[in-house]
Amino acid sequence: MPLSDLPANHDVLTYLRDQAVRPRRESGRYVLDGWELHTHPDLVERFDLISPSRAAITPVFGVPVVVANGIAAAFATGTGWLLLRLPQPPTDVEMVEPIAALDGKGWHSVDAWQDVSKRSLGRLQSLTHAAMEYAAELAGDSPVQPSAPRE
Template identity: 45%
Template sequence: MTLLNLPQNSVLLDLLREQGEPPRPTGLAYEGWELHTHPDLVERLEELAGDWPVLPTFGVPVLAAKGIAAVLALGTNSLLVRLPEAPPEALAPAAPRPPLTDPGQDWYAVSAWQSELHSTESARLLSEVVRHALSYAAGLSSDTTTDWRGRPVQTPPTAGGKAGAKRKKGKAEQRRPRHS
């Protein structure tokens, strides 16, 4: 499975497609493409993602919600997170990745390792940012049939429908005594 070809992903997919290449005999393959992320960083993203599926996309691991890219790991240190605002100042930035991280875009580069923070604090903050990015990406989708995790949304019953509607007692039922 790979990232969906949706308008919200077009700039990212163009960039990844451009750098994507078949695996070299001496390189590392990642779902049929040359891996563009250090294996330790792939593992770090998987840890931060919890049970969220990692989508191999042109040799790059990506997290998506409702088909919209939210987080990706590049190189040896960079996590690119899609957010409506800059990540917390406590998180050290990583090198920008134009055109995704250009001003006015909703992508931010953060260091995956956060060497200035205690490891548990680093993992906690990065996990929060990853969850926030997934939630934000889901909000960019026009799909209303699933929640941000991709689970079907249960709609409340309509007033005219039988589900959940209470039956009104008729006048005869209200006056009639109940026999035990």
């Protein structure tokens, strides 16, 4: 589902739009949906593993974003930031420095590389699903249907 231009997405859209860059021809840079990629390719792969559903990932200004019911729920940026939209900071995970433009606005910065174990991936996947459920609540829609765990 595409990201809607709703008030709930204003802060994240502004942040992503402000850093967006159209690549020049022959720049040799990675591109995602016509925009310079702002997420390390290795993190894009990890984000795909963390996302409960590949269909939920939408490219937004060169950043992969998990969208639930038109609302941004999570995104990966830089070399190790996983941003989750949750009503409370997550527990049992290593946090990283918050992104100033989103700090205090319901976005929580988690280290995407904190552990490479299956348990860690499972915890990050659970948090991403919780972020999708929260996004659905913000949209005023019914909760996101749980998906089967990915291996």
